[in-house]
Amino acid sequence: xxxxxxxxxxAILVGAFSGFIEARRKRMDLVGVFTVAFITAFGGGTxxxxxxxxxxxxxxxxxxxxxLIFVLALVASPLIRTLRQIVSERLIVIADAxxxxxxxxxxxxxxxxxxxxxxxxxxxxxxxxxxGGVLRDIVCNEVPMVFRDGRPYAICAFLGSWMFIGMRLYxxxxxxxxxxxxxxxxxLRLISWKFGMRVPASGP
Amino acid sequence: xxxxxxxxxxAILVGAFSGFIEARRKRMDLVGVFTVAFITAFGGGTxxxxxxxxxxxxxxxxxxxxxLIFVLALVASPLIRTLRQIVSERLIVIADAxxxxxxxxxxxxxxxxxxxxxxxxxxxxxxxxxxGGVLRDIVCNEVPMVFRDGRPYAICAFLGSWMFIGMRLYxxxxxxxxxxxxxxxxxLRLISWKFGMRVPASGP
Amino acid sequence: xxxxxxxxxxAILVGAFSGFIEARRKRMDLVGVFTVAFITAFGGGTxxxxxxxxxxxxxxxxxxxxxLIFVLALVASPLIRTLRQIVSERLIVIADAxxxxxxxxxxxxxxxxxxxxxxxxxxxxxxxxxxGGVLRDIVCNEVPMVFRDGRPYAICAFLGSWMFIGMRLYxxxxxxxxxxxxxxxxxLRLISWKFGMRVPASGP
Numbered sequence: 001x002x003x004x005x006x007x008x009x010x011a012i013l014v015g016a017f018s019g020f021i022e023a024r025r026k027r028m029d030l031v032g033v034f035t036v037a038f039i040t041a042f043g044g045g046t047x048x049x050x051x052x053x054x055x056x057x058x059x060x061x062x063x064x065x066x067x068l069i070f071v072l073a074l075v076a077s078p079l080i081r082t083l084r085q086i087v088s089e090r091l092i093v094i095a096d097a098x099x100x101x102x103x104x105x106x107x108x109x110x111x112x113x114x115x116x117x118x119x120x121x122x123x124x125x126x127x128x129x130x131x132g133g134v135l136r137d138i139v140c141n142e143v144p145m146v147f148r149d150g151r152p153y154a155i156c157a158f159l160g161s162w163m164f165i166g167m168r169l170y171x172x173x174x175x176x177x178x179x180x181x182x183x184x185x186x187x188l189r190l191i192s193w194k195f196g197m198r199v200p201a202s203g204p
Numbered sequence: 205x206x207x208x209x210x211x212x213x214x215a216i217l218v219g220a221f222s223g224f225i226e227a228r229r230k231r232m233d234l235v236g237v238f239t240v241a242f243i244t245a246f247g248g249g250t251x252x253x254x255x256x257x258x259x260x261x262x263x264x265x266x267x268x269x270x271x272l273i274f275v276l277a278l279v280a281s282p283l284i285r286t287l288r289q290i291v292s293e294r295l296i297v298i299a300d301a302x303x304x305x306x307x308x309x310x311x312x313x314x315x316x317x318x319x320x321x322x323x324x325x326x327x328x329x330x331x332x333x334x335x336g337g338v339l340r341d342i343v344c345n346e347v348p349m350v351f352r353d354g355r356p357y358a359i360c361a362f363l364g365s366w367m368f369i370g371m372r373l374y375x376x377x378x379x380x381x382x383x384x385x386x387x388x389x390x391x392l393r394l395i396s397w398k399f400g401m402r403v404p405a406s407g408p
Numbered sequence: 409x410x411x412x413x414x415x416x417x418x419a420i421l422v423g424a425f426s427g428f429i430e431a432r433r434k435r436m437d438l439v440g441v442f443t444v445a446f447i448t449a450f451g452g453g454t455x456x457x458x459x460x461x462x463x464x465x466x467x468x469x470x471x472x473x474x475x476l477i478f479v480l481a482l483v484a485s486p487l488i489r490t491l492r493q494i495v496s497e498r499l500i501v502i503a504d505a506x507x508x509x510x511x512x513x514x515x516x517x518x519x520x521x522x523x524x525x526x527x528x529x530x531x532x533x534x535x536x537x538x539x540g541g542v543l544r545d546i547v548c549n550e551v552p553m554v555f556r557d558g559r560p561y562a563i564c565a566f567l568g569s570w571m572f573i574g575m576r577l578y579x580x581x582x583x584x585x586x587x588x589x590x591x592x593x594x595x596l597r598l599i600s601w602k603f604g605m606r607v608p609a610s611g612p
Contacts, residue, residue: 023351029403031358032351046255051454053463055257063321070323078404117471119478134547139338141347143549147431147440154439199437200486227555233607235562236555250459259461267525274527282608343542345551 009065011099014092015041015132016069017076017083024080026140034073036136041069043135044128048107052114052124093193101185104129104157105178108164118165125161129185130154150199152192160185213269215303218296219245219336220273221280221287228284230344238277240340245273247339248332252311256318256328297397305389308333308361309382312368322369329365333389334358354403356396364389417473419507422500423449423540424477425484425491432488434548442481444544449477451543452536456515460522460532501601509593512537512565513586516572526573533569537593538562558607560600568593 019040023033042059049057059066076083107128111121130146130153137144146153164181168174191197223241232240246263253261263270280287311332315325334350334357341348350357368385372378395401427445436444450467457465467474484491515536519529538554538561545552554561572589576582599605 026347026352027405028347028351029354029405031403032348035351050254050458051465051468053257053461057255060255060320060324063323066327067323116468119471119475120468123474138342138546138549139348139351141342141345141549143434143436144440144547147436147443147547148434150437154443199439201435201437230551230556231609232551232555233558233609235607236552239555254458257461261459264459264524264528267527270531271527342546343552343555345546345549 007098007102009068010095011102012041012065012069013072014095014099016072017087017092018096018133019136020073020076020080020083022136022140030073033076034070036139037069037073037076038066039139040132040136041065043132044103044130045107045132047131047135048110048124048128051127052111052116054110054114094190097186097189097193100129100153100157100189101160101182104160104185105164105182108161108181109174109178112165112168122158122161122165125164126154126157129157150201152197152199153189155199156185156188156192159188211302211306213272214299215306216245216269216273217276218299218303220276221291221296222300222337223340224277224280224284224287226340226344234277237280238274240343241273241277241280242270243343244336244340245269247336248307248334249311249336251335251339252314252328252332255331256315256320258314258318298394301390301393301397304333304357304361304393305364305386307336308364308389309368309386312365312385313378313382316369316372325369326362326365329368330358330361333361354405356401356403357393359403360389360392360396363392415506415510417476418503419510420449420473420477421480422503422507424480425495425500426504426541427544428481428484428488428491430544430548438481441484442478444547445477445481445484446474447547448540448544449473451540452511452538453515453540455539455543456518456532456536459535460519460524462518462522502598505594505597505601508537508561508565508597509568509590512568512593513572513590516569516589517582517586520573520576529573530566530569533572534562534565537565558609560605560607561597563607564593564596564600567596 016037019037020033022040023036026032028036038059042057042065045058049055104125108121108125110128111124116124133146134144137146160181163184164177167177167180220241223244224237226244227237227240230236242263246261246269249262253259308329312325312329314332315328320328337350338348341350364385367388368381371381371384424445427448428441430448431441431444434440446467450465450473453466457463512533516529516533518536519532524532541554542552545554568589571592572585575585575588
């Protein structure tokens, strides 16, 4: 299995896992657990492709991921408590940061390939990176966490998107630009987390 | 009027009616009543067609249904209380179960016709069957009922979708497969309702 | 700068401003403020274009508007309180009414140009006019104001849409029809506001 495939699967699992936890907090049944996990894992990329009118959707051509989440939902529901003990908070944050980096850059790259203007391309990157969680929170009837917790998350994705755009404009090859920017996002997210940096709030 | 046309209209009316009741519970005005009824009746099929990139949408080519809901919203608002006395709980559940069966199979069939992989096709069937109610609850600022009430609903749609897929794979003709699977979903929903069967919850 | 360009920008600014205020009420951070402002300003037209399958989206081909909202979000957050003192309630209502008229007619016109049936075209007009606010309220975890406040808003858009459709059917030229109907919507909204007219509620 290639590295990117491994990271891709891990990123999807992390998204699904955060969906499991949120669905369980809301006392959802099996159907809710699967749906919320699926939306969290694929919502960002789906939103981007709907806006760009790109088809078929990623999860449509890779049904193995949908099946994977389906099977996990069947086994996870009773195991969530145990899972949360095995999987430490730190591990979740790290895996999520890797997913944020990877999905964001995949989003920018896809938008540039569709000839989007640069600022829109950076927005598509951020949307790909964060909208899974946004849709998860909307379905769970919460104000999206990423809009209110004041921790740098979307901002890391935004800065990394511009790093990728800049590197491409300067003729740096695709793979180098992808891996450097994705790593930058992940590192920035983890550093800002470790040092408890804050995004300015809209004040009282 | 053909049987399928009659069922189609009845299914749409049931969706609209559940939208009326929810909108009224939220003290919405006429605009909200129409919109929520419309979303409940057509949200599932619209969501499926957005994901499949199928156009024009059903309700766009059949504006008579939109007009029907519009007229009903005008007359229904003041009559809801009376309507709820005329229309028994049991009648609503039966009609809704018929709609669930019909819409779900229509969704799977449409997805298969678009060459979707089998698991995705079954998901499209469920989405068509349940997402009207999901969007209704999101607009009404509730956690979607179908994700938390623990009653078999989406699961009936899921099993029926696979019944249709299986019958088609075994070369059974379209109409037989459609009616058998739709009836199966409706029956399963009504039986599980009558005996109070439960979907496993995600636990405490 | 042409008149229509000026009105367009003003309408977008008004949408963004109402997004700022709502995001701030929810104590959102900078990311939430930008996203909610953006959704409020462009959500209606985006929803219409998704339903009509029209691409590229307005804000994709005019990234200057996205950049404008981005810059405003950066400076507005700390200034909201001051802004609300400068910008009177009355001014917001007037500007919003102008935006409602313009966006609604732009929506009907676009739907007619896509060969939509008349009733659907009028719905697309209303969706374009009001769904920015609807999506804003959903993201902010509120029941959409336009569905429950009982003030004529969507109804003004609906009547104006039919005025435009009627004028076009009677062969009145595009520009005359556009400006007359847009003005009609704006005037109707302001008059109904001034005299506190009510939309029938769905009752107790």
